[in-house]
Amino acid sequence: MNRDVARTAIRSLTQQALRCRHQGQYRDAEPLYGEALALAEENFGPCEAVLARLLNDVAVLYKYTGRFDDARRLYLRALRIVKTILGPEHVNLASIYHNIGGLEHARGRYRRAEVFARRSVAIREHALGSDHQDVAADLAALAAILEGAGKYHEAELLYRRALVIFERTVGPEHYEIAVNLNNLGSLSHARGKPNDAENHYRHALAMKERLLGPGHPDVAVTLNNLATLCRSQGRLEEARQLYSRCLSIFERALNPKHPNIITCRINFARLLRQLGRSVEAMCTGDGIPAELRGGF
Numbered sequence: 001m002n003r004d005v006a007r008t009a010i011r012s013l014t015q016q017a018l019r020c021r022h023q024g025q026y027r028d029a030e031p032l033y034g035e036a037l038a039l040a041e042e043n044f045g046p047c048e049a050v051l052a053r054l055l056n057d058v059a060v061l062y063k064y065t066g067r068f069d070d071a072r073r074l075y076l077r078a079l080r081i082v083k084t085i086l087g088p089e090h091v092n093l094a095s096i097y098h099n100i101g102g103l104e105h106a107r108g109r110y111r112r113a114e115v116f117a118r119r120s121v122a123i124r125e126h127a128l129g130s131d132h133q134d135v136a137a138d139l140a141a142l143a144a145i146l147e148g149a150g151k152y153h154e155a156e157l158l159y160r161r162a163l164v165i166f167e168r169t170v171g172p173e174h175y176e177i178a179v180n181l182n183n184l185g186s187l188s189h190a191r192g193k194p195n196d197a198e199n200h201y202r203h204a205l206a207m208k209e210r211l212l213g214p215g216h217p218d219v220a221v222t223l224n225n226l227a228t229l230c231r232s233q234g235r236l237e238e239a240r241q242l243y244s245r246c247l248s249i250f251e252r253a254l255n256p257k258h259p260n261i262i263t264c265r266i267n268f269a270r271l272l273r274q275l276g277r278s279v280e281a282m283c284t285g286d287g288i289p290a291e292l293r294g295g296f
Contacts, residue, residue: 006043007050010036014057024216024253026065033058052081056096063103064217066258075100091127094120098138101145106259110149117142133176136165140180147187159184178207182222189229201226217260220249224264231267236275243268 001009013036020029037058040051055078062071079096086092101117104110121138128135143158159180166176185200205222212218227242247268250261 001039001043003043006039010039010050010054013039014054017061018057021061021064024212024218026061026217026253029061030065033061047081047084049081049085052078052085055081056099059103060099063099063106064254066255066260068103068107071103072100075103089123089126091123094123094127094134094138097123098141102141105141105145105148108148110145113145114142114149117145131165131168133165133169136162136169137176139165140176140183144183147183147190152187152191156184156187159187173207173211175208175211178204178211179218181207182225185222185229186225189225189232194229194233197229198226201229215249215252217249217253220246220253220264221260223249224260224267227271228267231271231274236271239271240268240275243271 013032017029017032017036020026020032033054037054040054044051055074059071059074059078062068062074075096079093079100082090082092082096097116097120101113101115101120104113104116117138121135121142124132124135124138139158140162143155143162146152146155146158163177163180163184166174166180170176181200181204185197185204188194188197188200201222205219205226208216208219208222223242223246227239227246230236230239230242243264247261247264250258250264254261
């Protein structure tokens with residue numbers, strides 16, 4: 001195939017896949033990315049920018065769908081290509097470092113994640129300045145990793161710094177604001193501040209529903225967090241409704257073995273035990289509790 005024709009086809013497929021990904025339609029995005037990647041591998045050399053961009057995009061989807069090993073493999077390929085083409089300090093590397101940090105965070109590997117996230121911040125600050133929107137995204141990602149590692153004080157400082165930058169650069173009604181509010185809720189909950197946590201979660205939830213729609217998987221992330229907070233406060237029926245909605249969204253969008261589904265099922269099963277309900281009452285024909293199906 002002519003390279004220009006291939007490039008046009010890849011761009012079209014990637015745009016379609018990206019729309020699906022943003023809408024939380026991960027199953028629809030995957031074959032589109034697969035077709036685009038096959039075209040890129042067939043028509044471009046192993047060290048070309050078009051392939052690096054696509055590898056990074058597909059890896060992002062794989063992270064969302066729980067294919068962590070595949071995502072890491074593609075990120076590292078993209079990283080090698082960009083280093084070869086542009087050198088070891090180019091700003092384009094920051095996005096890949098950011099994404100690898102997020103992947104390691106999702107796997108609970110906080111030390112590894114922190115190394116990649118700090119590298120991303122350093123490269124982007126040097127290239128773009130300390131008040132750029134992309135720097136704020138890096139700061140927020142690093143803060144989430146530090147929170148997971150129990151470094152709460154630095155995490156809060158970074159979350160709040162990122163929020164200030166986002167509010168100034170993109171305005172108060174933006175997805176990144178919602179993500180940071182959700183994360184501040186998680187941090188407040190971890191630090192024993194349930195009222196602050198709930199305020200952050202509800203603000204984040206309302207914003208995500210407006211921006212993404214009520215059935216988006218990222219809405220479910222905040223639903224799970226809010227449900228967990230309610231359960232910790234003894235508000236069990238409210239927590240049950242939130243977990244139920246969360247699980248319904250995840251099951252429509254994600255692979256049954258995705259960590260988010262497993263976490264929500266475990267949380268829901270614990271809640272049912274607190275409510276005094278029989279787990280057997282939730283069983284399906286094969287004897288596996290519905291809330292735990294696919295997780296083990």
